[in-house]
Amino acid sequence: MTHYDIAIENGIIVTVDSNHTILDKGTLLVKDGIIKKIYTTENNRQDYVAAKTINASNKLVMPGLVNAHTHIPMTIYRGFADDMPLQKWLHDYIFPAEQKFSTKENILIGAELAAAEMIRSGTTCFCDMYFFEAEIATLISKIGMRAVLSEGLFDFPSPNCKTPKDGINYAIKLFDKWNKHPFIDIAFCLHAPYTCSKELILEVKKLSTEKKALLNIHIAESEWEYNHFIKTERCTPVEYLDKLGVIDNKLIAAHCVHVSDSDIELLANKKVGIAHNPECNMKLASGAAPIPKLLDANANIGLGTDGVASNNNHDLFQEMRTAALLHKFNSNDSTVATATQIIEMATIGSAKVLHLDDKIGSLEVGKQADIIIVDLTQPHAKPLYNVYSQIVYSLSGSDVETSIVAGKILMENRKLKTINYNLLKTRVETLANIIRAYLSFF
Ligand SMILES: [Zn+2]
Structure with a gap:
């Protein structure tokens, strides 16, 4: 037997x-x-x-759901600043709070809270972009989730690294230490084309190619970003990154909301992994990604929540429902974004975006x-x-x-089974009290 x-x-x-x-x-x-x-x-x-x-x-x-794009430590900023314009949200609240509170210790509290939330809502694998990802790797490997982790790099100092060079060195160490782990993969990461110089983009792309790693980036999220590149580079954000050699099947491109028809063709032909985050895009009034057109072009699309500061949860069931409703509403066509397509997006689609579809994303013998x-x-x-x-x-x-x-x-x-939630709740509340005191200064 x-x-x-x-x-x-x-x-x-x-x-x-x-x-x-x-x-x-x-x-x-x-x-x-x-x-x-x-x-x-x-x-x-x-x-x-x-x-x-x-x-x-x-x-x-x-199959366990796969979150193709998030920033898990941001759970500590859940509901902290809502219902305001994107630039005010980012520059007056999120960035200053991150400089003050996104310390190594606090990031681990936020990451564990996110892990608890994801496990309890059916997510078994996620792709993260934040800071102190080596510490997050240690935590997540103990909890037992599957993840693709990437240290966020940009031109200015991060809570973890004083300079982009420090950030690159940290990302290399992170990759070399963790990438052989059975459940943790490491990607390289550029925050966005407008927060990273051409030099940084080229250097990180070269590095990720040498390491045969994925490259994680936010792209074409807002109308401001689209117009900025049209004005300064005379091309779309996607075309700009293509000129720098970044658009290929190793790219995880979060958002892709403001893309032209030729961008859609390029993203589909190059098999770029697109992480669609409908709730975040709706909440920050960024717009609706052209998902029906991308599906018609046979693009590689996964589903993500983005960080909970702009969502405000990690529940991929809610995200699936939002995705299906948003594209019907936005295209005035109730036949687009079918339930089957949306489930595929949150499972095998996200797994393909993360190059994990040979292991996860469907229930099949051998997986x-x-x-x-x-x-x-x-x-x-x-x-x-x-x-x-x-x-x-x-x-x-x-x-x-x-x-x-x-x-x-x-x-x-x-x-x-692998998280002491009673203890975690106390740590979260203690930290929230400190952040509340800071907010009272506003
Ligand atoms: Zn994001």
Whole structure:
């Protein structure tokens, strides 16, 4: 009789494979962190012994969601400055607060809070861009999540590094130390084309090419950015980066809201990984990325939340719903951004953006066991006619009961297994009191 580590039985298995296979009353077997078998239980009962058996009756079993773009330590600024213009938000609140409070110690509090929130809302992998990413790598590897981490670089001092040169040296050390880790990948990062000089862009691109690493960047987020490049460089932000040799399939391009038709063609042809962040774009009134056009062009698109200072949460279920509604509303066409396309975006799409689609993003034999189990018994989940519709339009992150990464259970029946949440809550509140006192000066 074959032995497995985990057996998930009797669930509706939404594989998100290329055939959109859904198995009713399915069984999924895991050993050594890998998915070994998936099959419909009825008329196919197989003999096995499992160290852990999970009854997934009245539950969905689906791939862990993948957040293609965020800044996890920013959870400490959740709800700190809302409903104001982008420039005021950034220059009067976020940047000064980061200089004062984004210390190594505080960043770890924010990152752990984000990890707790992501695990509890079904995200098992994320791509981060912030500061002190070596410390974040240590924390996340202990918690057991999967991540692509990148140290934010720009022309001015960061809370971590006094100069861009210091930042580059830190990023190299970060890459060399962590990139062989089984669950942590390291990317290089340029904050944005308007905060990084040409010299810095060229140097970091050269470095990421030498290291065969991904390059993470914000691009074409606002109308201001688009107009700035038209005025100063006589080209779009995407064309500007293309001239510098940055537009290729190793690029993770967050936003891509203000792009021309020829930019769309270029992004699709070069297989750039696009991280779509609809809630952040709506909240900061940046605009709607042309997702239907990008989908038509067969572009590589994943879904992200961006940092919670501009969202204000890490719930990818909410983000899926927003994405589906935004593009229908924006294009006056209810047939675009279908539930199936949006689920693919939050799973296999984001996995492709992060070059992890050979390991995660779908439930298939041989892939890593990054799995979530979602409750279907609540009133808002009844009745169930179409699984994809239910996931995108009805369910939320709080319906996720169990989250698993590489066969390790990080949450079971909504209880976090690798984070002491009671202790974390106290640390978060203590820090929030200090930030509140600072805010009272405004
Ligand atoms: Zn961002």
